[in-house]
Amino acid sequence: MAMVSEEAIRRRSHEIWIEEGRPEGRDLEHWLEAEAELEREQQKRDLRTTAFHRLIYRVEERQRSVPPRPRISAPPQIRVAQRVSRDSRPAAA
Secondary structure (H helix, E strand, C coil): CCCCCHHHHHHHHHHHHHHCCCCCCCHHHHHHHHHHHHHHHHHHHHHHHHHHHHHHHHHHHHHHHCCCCCCCCCCCCCCCCCCCCCCCCCCCC
């Protein structure tokens, strides 16, 4: 069960009391509603945090298992053939 501070429950139950028009005699209902609401929110945060940590762990495991790629010293150079114009013909022998 998620732990929610008493102060947070007190604040939220007061907000609920105001939202409902400040009715008398429903303080316990407001308290329990606030407590349940805040605990659900805390559980959602805990689940997201756990899922995030699992994801990070998987990524780190994958990085450890993949061997590093060999470094290429220099990229291969592409040579372009030199153009020969039609006017330049070899000399007759």
